[in-house]
Amino acid sequence: xxxxxxxxxxxxxYETNGLGVGYEARFNRDAGANMQxxxxxxxxxxxxxxxxxxxPKSALPFTTSGSGVDRVVGGIQ
Numbered sequence: 001x002x003x004x005x006x007x008x009x010x011x012x013x014y015e016t017n018g019l020g021v022g023y024e025a026r027f028n029r030d031a032g033a034n035m036q037x038x039x040x041x042x043x044x045x046x047x048x049x050x051x052x053x054x055x056p057k058s059a060l061p062f063t064t065s066g067s068g069v070d071r072v073v074g075g076i077q
Contacts, residue, residue: 007053014053016051025073025074027039027074039074041074041076042076045076
């Protein structure tokens with residue numbers, strides 16, 4: 001997909017769209033007949049997201065924050 005969009009900046013801060021991994025996975029089931037059933041996960045599944053942000057010269061210098069994520073949650077890395 002290609003396109004452009006107006007970015008929402010707050011106090012010189014911008015969070016990339018839809019790239020957060022902060023959901024809270026819940027793997028506990030309520031007591032019942034299927035409490036020990038395995039979880040179905042899509043396999044194989046692949047995804048890649050790339051976002052290019054063109055900054056005006058007035059925004060320089062800039063910094064980034066955060067770190068890479070290398071985790072397995074529910075059988076998906």
